[in-house]
Amino acid sequence: MAKIENHKYSIEEAFRECFYIVPDYQREYVWTDKEVHQLLDDINDEINGQSTKEYFIGTILVSPAALKNHYEVIDGQQRLTTFFLLLCALKHLFKGEPQESTISGLISTSYTDSNGDTQASLKLEPRYENAGEIMNKLVELNEEPIKTRSAVQAAGITTFGSLENIINAYGTIYRYLQENYKEKTALKKYWGYLANNVVFIQISTDISSALKIFETINERGVGLNPMDLLKNLLFTHVKTDEFTKLKDEWKKITKPLEKQKEKPLRFLRYFLMANYKIENDRSDAIVREDEIYDWFINKKNAALCDYSTKPFEFVRKIIKNVEWFIAFSSGKGNDGLDNLYMDNLRRLCGGAFSLHYVLLLAASTFPKALFDHFIQQLESFLFCYIFTKTPTKDLERSFSVWADELRAIAGITDATEQKQKLNEFLTERFDKNIQAKQAELSDDLKRYTLNSMQQYRTRYLLAKLTQYVDMAYKGLRTPGSLQDYTVLEIEHILPNNPQLTLRDDFTQSNPGKPYDIYKTMLGNLTLLEKPINIVASNNFFQTKCAEYKKCKYYLTSSIAELTTVGINSSINRINAKLQSFADWDAAAIEKRQELLSNLVSEIWKIEQVEVP
Known part of the structure; x- marks a missing residue:
């Protein structure tokens, strides 16, 4: 069994005696203001309480590196990195004071290597992408946060994600100390308590044992999310000399999600439901975010994934799903190219609905033509469920089963x-x-108003209706992009901000029909080019009609006048489903609302694939 050593360190002892290396395969710095503030407040409470007792901050798990007193951090780097940044802030605030020299030696120092050469090194060295460069710059500058950030930017050092978190944490710490310890005597007292009374237990063992201990400590997700735990789990199934290779592969999962600002746990949950048959005690076929890691370590599920014998193959499967997930969320198809049907889905779902990715990922290996057809039918299905405001939980179980x-x-x-x-x-x-x-x-559409849903969904609804009428008018069968329609302005036929005389006229002519309700009804809304909308303004309907006739979109121009061509032309056929109006009152708005509702069933419907 591997030798395990435990040692209690104060902050000063730890950074005086040890060099900490955060290996590039480990989780990067993810703490935000919330976590940093919590740590600082906890220490501050102890000091304000006049405590002279030790303040225990938990355990740090490390593995000895090749050089003496050098340790790779397996668990605890968030706390160690925060304390290192705290030392950097204290060093600058103690400029010219005796404490500056002491703290400087805890931040960086020299040592003699095995060849007898003198080497200089930071006491905490993060080795993940660009983090070491950020940390070296911060130490080299020894400046307040604003100048530090400016210098980092001037040096052209990339800062996003964890690197931005480091810069932000330094600023948070620096300002906290300035605000709470304005007097040098108070700051010295703070440093004295931090250096001597804040302690942790350092557990040191070989890398393989350390990873297993890490898994045991965190197997219920304490302090870490399932994505981090899964990463560690995979590292326990590869050889040490494969760590860098696995780390590089893992970045192909996390970096794209990070850059797209996608939630990793949401993706991981959808990945599981899309790729594996989900069974649980609830029999609902659902994996919740807090159940993800437990699902992976279940023996039956571990065998399904086969990550113990084929970790790289498993990771590459996740990578491919990330690529599809990012592509789909960017309006692209399963071939990675722009896809107007996927773009329609984005316009319908927005950021409020994402569960359909379970089905898209499950169908991602369909032939392109079949996949595109599937997207179109999924759009019709989702339209029905979203516009009836069906709770997501009603779909979750179905989608997981349908994915199978x-x-x-x-x-x-x-x-x-x-x-x-x-x-x-x-x-x-x-x-x-x-x-x-x-x-x-049908009932919901008859009562639909501009306030029934988010405006982007009302815009999507009007765009699809307008596009459908245009296609029917021109005799077209294949739709184009909705882009030209979604940039049009939503016109209130009964003005949104009417002249007093217009409001009075409507109220007198339509007793019991509230103006402010009828002006927002779907039947009163249409799409119009901005220049025409400006001219139409808040005028009476008869005046507006002259402008509507100039609109190139037939759903709007037909309000004023229907165009008749031939006997059985495509124009005449769509005219049978439309109506022009001589007056615009409550009855006209209700009639047009009904007319538009009837068109919905023709647009959002399920069509079969042609089978030879």
């Missing part, structure tokens, strides 16, 4: 059979559910 079915369809090699199975899925899972909610959707 989609993976099975993706695995079918015969193209004809694959299409047939997808058609069965679309009928059973999408179409039947839409039909079951059709009455509810």
Whole structure:
């Protein structure tokens, strides 16, 4: 069994006797103002309470490095890094005082290497991307936060994510000390307590044992999230000389998510439900964020993932799913190219709904044409559920189960059979559910107003309606991008800010019909080019009609006048579903609301794949 050493250190003893290395495979610095403030407040409370007792901050888990007194930090680097930044802030605040020299020796010092050469080194050296450069610059400058940040930027050092966290933490610490310890005597007392009374237990053992201890300490996610724990779990299944390789692969997971500001745990949860059959005691096929790590270490699930014997293969599977996840969230298809159907999904879902990524990831290996068809049907399904305000929890279990079915369809090699199975899925899972909610959707649309949903969804609704009418008018079958429609202005036919005479006229002509309600109804809304909207302004309907006729979008121009061409032209066919108006009163708004609601069932519907 590996030798395990325990030693109690004060902050001064630790940084005087030890060199701490944060290896590049470890979690980066993630503490925010909240965690930094909490640590500083805890120490401050002890000092204000006149305590002379030791203040225990927990355990630090390390593994001895090749050089004497050098240790790789396995667990505890968030605290050690914060204390190192605290020493840097204290050094500057004690400028010209005896304490400056003492603290300086705890921040960086020289030592003799095995060749007898003198080497200079920081007492805490983070080796993940650019962190060492940031830390060296901070120590070299020995300045207050604003000048430090400016110098880092001037040096062209990249700062985002964990690197930005380091700079922010230094500023937070520096300002905290300035605000709470303005007098030098108070600051000296603070330093005295920190140096001698703040203590931790340092556990030191070989790297393999340290990683296993780390897993045991954190197996319930205490202080770490499941993404960090999974990373550590994988490191326990590779050889030491493969750490760098695994670290580089792992960055292909975390960096893209970080740059896109995507939540890693949300992705990991969707990844599991999209790629594996989920079974639990609740029988709901759902993995919650706080259950992710427990799911991975379950023996049956571990065998499913096979990360113990094929860790790199497992990681590459996650990487591919990250690539798809980022692509989908950026409006791209499973071929990595811009995809107008995925763009439509983004406009519908916005940032408020993301559960559909479970289905998209499960279907990501479909042939492109089949995948694109699936996206279109998913859009229709989600429209129905989102516009009836169905709670997400009602879909969560279904999506996890449906993902199993989609993976099975993706695995079918015969193209004809694959299409047939997808058609069965679309009928059973999408179409039947839409039909079951059709009455509810129809009722909601009849009462729909500008305030019923987020404005971006109302804009999406109007854009799709306008595009559909344009396509029907021109006899087109394949839709283009919604971009040209979503940049149009939402016009209130009954003005949003009317002249007093117009409001009075409507109120007198439509007793019992509140103006402020009718002006926001879907039937009163349309899309209009900005220049025309400016001219139309808040005028009476008869005046506005002259401007509506100039609009190039038929859903709007038809309000003023229907165009008739031939006998059975595409224009005449769409006219049968539209109506022009001579007057604009409550009855006209209600009629147009009904008209638009009827169009919805023609637009958002499930269509089968053509099977030869």
